Amino acid sequence: MGTVAIFGAGVMGETLLSGLLRAGRPADQLVITERRPERAAELTEKYGVRALSNVEAAELADTLVLVVKPQDMGTLLDEISPHVAEGNLVVSLAAGITTDYIERRLSDGRSVVRVMPNTPALVDQGMAAVSGGRHCVPEQLQHATELLAATGKVTEVPEKMLDAVTAISGSGPAYIFYVVEAMIEAGVVLGMPRATATELVTQTLFGAATMLRETGQHPTVLREQVTSPGGTTAAALRELDDHKVRAAFISAMEAAAVRSRELSGE
Numbered sequence: 253m254g255t256v257a258i259f260g261a262g263v264m265g266e267t268l269l270s271g272l273l274r275a276g277r278p279a280d281q282l283v284i285t286e287r288r289p290e291r292a293a294e295l296t297e298k299y300g301v302r303a304l305s306n307v308e309a310a311e312l313a314d315t316l317v318l319v320v321k322p323q324d325m326g327t328l329l330d331e332i333s334p335h336v337a338e339g340n341l342v343v344s345l346a347a348g349i350t351t352d353y354i355e356r357r358l359s360d361g362r363s364v365v366r367v368m369p370n371t372p373a374l375v376d377q378g379m380a381a382v383s384g385g386r387h388c389v390p391e392q393l394q395h396a397t398e399l400l401a402a403t404g405k406v407t408e409v410p411e412k413m414l415d416a417v418t419a420i421s422g423s424g425p426a427y428i429f430y431v432v433e434a435m436i437e438a439g440v441v442l443g444m445p446r447a448t449a450t451e452l453v454t455q456t457l458f459g460a461a462t463m464l465r466e467t468g469q470h471p472t473v474l475r476e477q478v479t480s481p482g483g484t485t486a487a488a489l490r491e492l493d494d495h496k497v498r499a500a501f502i503s504a505m506e507a508a509a510v511r512s513r514e515l516s517g518e
């Protein structure tokens with residue numbers, strides 16, 4: 253895999269960096285670049301990796317992982333483009349930025365992989381989807397898959413599906429945390445100490461997620477198992493249906509996918 257350079261060491265950049273180190277990749281095969289000097293200093297101190305300029309990193313690395321905001325991609329690509337050698341692999345984690353957008357800003361024939369990761373990668377429970385660009389060969393897609401597998405599961409999808417992936421698993425942790433916040437708030441409304449409510453909700457989420465993964469049962473079956481006729485759960489679910497919560501979730505994710513498509517154009 254050679255040297256991996258992470259361009260932009262914010263939330264996702266650090267998540268990937270720490271995951272690669274936990275997976276056993278030596279620190280001397282990893283470099284970061286970062287526009288904020290204090291952030292670069294923090295991470296070099298914390299992880300023992302080097303921070304370089306974008307140009308230095310592009311010249312050194314075999315795999316270039318771009319983890320800046322979509323709005324910053326154009327500037328970054330213009331800066332590194334003359335320094336990306338043929339045979340190197342460019343991996344982008346930016347929401348909405350297509351492989352075509354990246355290829356058009358690099359010299360002809362450069363290999364690009366687009367990835368949509370998510371933040372549970374921080375605890376090695378990430379879900380990432382990958383898609384290869386025009387010049388990406390299967391070995392390079394495999395290489396990107398192995399890189400991401402350091403922090404969780406990885407699946408390959410056709411690129412046209414990546415906006416939907418962004419809406420579902422990329423942004424997904426935020427929706428779950430939103431539901432968790434609401435449930436904790438409900439516990440407080442019902443008179444519970446906040447710490448008790450937080451413990452109950454967190455373990456309930458973990459338990460439900462584990463049931464989904466380990467039983468392989470459909471969520472409807474699992475929900476019905478909780479819902480006694482004339483009982484408490486049925487009363488709660490009727491409220492959620494009356495407030496069109498299911499439809500709101502679907503509209504929310506449609507909005508996220510639309511926004512993902514828009515980001516390439518900005």
Ligand SMILES: NC(=O)C1=CN([C@@H]2O[C@H](COP(=O)(O)OP(=O)(O)OC[C@H]3O[C@@H](n4cnc5c(N)ncnc54)[C@H](O)[C@@H]3O)[C@@H](O)[C@H]2O)C=CC1
Pocket residue numbers: 259260261262263264265285286287288291306319320321322324327328345346347368369370371422423
């Ligand atoms: N946070 C998340 O849950 C997810 C984020 N992503 C994608 O990851 C990318 C990064 O997101 P975050 O880490 O959340 O953002 P962030 O703002 O925390 O990190 C971006 C970092 O890039 C640095 N930067 C900007 N321009 C630079 C340049 N030209 N050279 C060097 N460093 C530069 C910034 O100083 C910042 O530290 C985005 O494109 C986002 O779409 C993808 C999936 C999930």
Ligand SMILES: O=C(O)[C@@H]1CCC=N1
Pocket residue numbers: 347418422423
């Ligand atoms: O909100 C965003 O744009 C990024 C992409 C997926 C999660 N966070």
